[in-house]
Amino acid sequence: MINSSLQPKLNPMFRLQWEQVQECYVLLYPEGMVKLNGSAGEIMQLIDGNNKVVDIINTLNDKFPDAGDLTEDIYEFLSAAGEKKWLYYEQ
Amino acid sequence: MNNETQTKVGPPLWLLAELTYDCPLHCPYCSNPTDLGDTKDELNTQQWLDVFTQARAMGAVQLGFSGGEPLLRKDLEQMVKHSRELGFYTNLITSGIGLTEKRIAKLKVAGLDHIQISFQGADPEMNDIIAGRGNAFDQKFKMAQSVKEQGYPMVLNFVISKQNISQVEDIMRLSCLLKADYVELATAQYYGWAFANRDHLLPSQKQMVDAEKIVNEFRDKQNGKGPKFFFITPDYFEDRPKACMNGWGSTFLTIAPDGSALPCHSAKMLPLKFPNVKNKSISHIWQQDFAFNRFRGDSWMPEPCQSCDEKEKDFGGCRCQAFMMTGNMDATDPVCSKSPDHHLVQEAIELAKNPKEPIFERVNQRNFKGEDIVRIKL
Numbered sequence: 001m002i003n004s005s006l007q008p009k010l011n012p013m014f015r016l017q018w019e020q021v022q023e024c025y026v027l028l029y030p031e032g033m034v035k036l037n038g039s040a041g042e043i044m045q046l047i048d049g050n051n052k053v054v055d056i057i058n059t060l061n062d063k064f065p066d067a068g069d070l071t072e073d074i075y076e077f078l079s080a081a082g083e084k085k086w087l088y089y090e091q
Numbered sequence: 092m093n094n095e096t097q098t099k100v101g102p103p104l105w106l107l108a109e110l111t112y113d114c115p116l117h118c119p120y121c122s123n124p125t126d127l128g129d130t131k132d133e134l135n136t137q138q139w140l141d142v143f144t145q146a147r148a149m150g151a152v153q154l155g156f157s158g159g160e161p162l163l164r165k166d167l168e169q170m171v172k173h174s175r176e177l178g179f180y181t182n183l184i185t186s187g188i189g190l191t192e193k194r195i196a197k198l199k200v201a202g203l204d205h206i207q208i209s210f211q212g213a214d215p216e217m218n219d220i221i222a223g224r225g226n227a228f229d230q231k232f233k234m235a236q237s238v239k240e241q242g243y244p245m246v247l248n249f250v251i252s253k254q255n256i257s258q259v260e261d262i263m264r265l266s267c268l269l270k271a272d273y274v275e276l277a278t279a280q281y282y283g284w285a286f287a288n289r290d291h292l293l294p295s296q297k298q299m300v301d302a303e304k305i306v307n308e309f310r311d312k313q314n315g316k317g318p319k320f321f322f323i324t325p326d327y328f329e330d331r332p333k334a335c336m337n338g339w340g341s342t343f344l345t346i347a348p349d350g351s352a353l354p355c356h357s358a359k360m361l362p363l364k365f366p367n368v369k370n371k372s373i374s375h376i377w378q379q380d381f382a383f384n385r386f387r388g389d390s391w392m393p394e395p396c397q398s399c400d401e402k403e404k405d406f407g408g409c410r411c412q413a414f415m416m417t418g419n420m421d422a423t424d425p426v427c428s429k430s431p432d433h434h435l436v437q438e439a440i441e442l443a444k445n446p447k448e449p450i451f452e453r454v455n456q457r458n459f460k461g462e463d464i465v466r467i468k469l
């Protein structure tokens with residue numbers, strides 16, 4: 001289970017980058033690409049191996065004060081991203 | 092083509108750079124053209140670097156270095172460095188022949204993201220007889236180990252044919268042993284040399300069904316661990332064609348060794364005049380060129396595609412396959428059961444049961460003419 005003190009790390013198989021032409025963040029991997037939507041991009045760019053889940057939640061809640069509490073959404077995304085093996089957690 | 096179609100054209104996200112058709116191997120499934128052209132027409136370093144810069148500015152993001160054997164280009168490291176700095180995800184697609192631990196390290200420093208190695212079989216006997224070269228398997232095996240030791244993501248590509256399809260389980264075990272990340276178990280695509288050898292390569296439907304069963308059982312036992320396996324079947328056994336290249340001129344741009352720009356690596360066989368990067372910009376080629384616009388949209392489509400409600404799904408199938416089988420590049424892909432030429436696919440499956448011609452090994456000779464074909468028997 002994900003908890004707020006875990007530090008998600010990007011699976012080294014993937015590279016996250018901003019694509020100007022597509023106006024979105026993408027995850028690149030061998031011969032493939034995943035286009036991320038706006039909120040997925042916001043979360044993924046905070047996954048730097050240092051930020052804890054709680055830091056990501058606080059940062060995004062501060063950044064988007066009008067969006068309501070984002071905690072649920074962030075947990076949901078992180079668990080989906082974990083299943084897709086974009087992220088991993090060191091135990 | 093009307094303006095409406097033109098403005099809808101997205102960026103060429105995938106750029107395949109075929110650096111040279113030269114290759115130390117002789118695979119009978121090779122999809123390179125049987126006439127390999129002349130090495131002196133190959134793009135030079137600066138021309139390639141320009142291609143990468145232009146394509147990246149248009150939004151290209153995946154870059155594959157392939158061939159032939161791309162390692163034969165001494166300026167490969169320079170090209171990797173330049174394109175990585177531009178922000179490409181860089182893929183090296185190699186036979187593994189000519190790779191050394193040192194070169195793997197140098198490519199890493201240059202910024203290479205991933206290495207794909209092709210194998211021809213699960214053991215030296217099978218592999219080397221298909222590749223037409225002794226010790227190829229041992230070399231590939233060692234290099235695959237080194238690629239993983241040096242921290243790259245690695246894809247292994249096995250071209251599956253009648254010759255090696257019975258080895259599928261061993262191939263999957265080998266892939267686990269080599270710690271591959273992704274594995275393509277792909278049946279040959281019947282272009283170039285592979286078309287000439289189709290009767291020897293095309294597995295029977297029973298062989299395909301058996302192999303697929305083995306693949307699924309193996310996957311079930313993996314428990315989410317080990318390589319991710321992709322089993323890619325020939326569309327000859329389907330009743331709908333594949334959405335070839337995700338649609339003509341929609342995503343893929345191939346640059347051949349001589350600078351010809353193609354919507355797909357086999358398109359050169361079509362009776363179309365393709366532009367060349369030596370005298371046209373990539374954006375002109377992608378957005379304006381007649382050959383690139385030729386099969387965009389659906390106004391070119393014949394019946395039964397024109398009035399078919401699945402035309403957004405498969406775009407009428409593969410133009411090269413339609414051309415090779417019917418002689419008409421506008422025809423509905425004969426793989427489709429609605430095609431009036433569908434019987435041609437049925438016939439090909441029948442013919443493959445008893446090949447009449449001996450197999451052709453790819454000949455690495457320039458300006459190759461049909462008479463020079465070397466016949467070998469496996």
Ligand code: SF4
Pocket residue numbers: 114115116117118120121122123158159160186209453
């Ligand atoms: S398919 Fe075989 S012969 Fe053709 S380019 Fe690849 S390794 Fe060389």
Ligand code: SF4
Pocket residue numbers: 331332395396397399400401402403405406407408423424427428429430
């Ligand atoms: S008729 Fe044409 S568009 Fe319809 S499914 Fe067959 S190939 Fe695709």
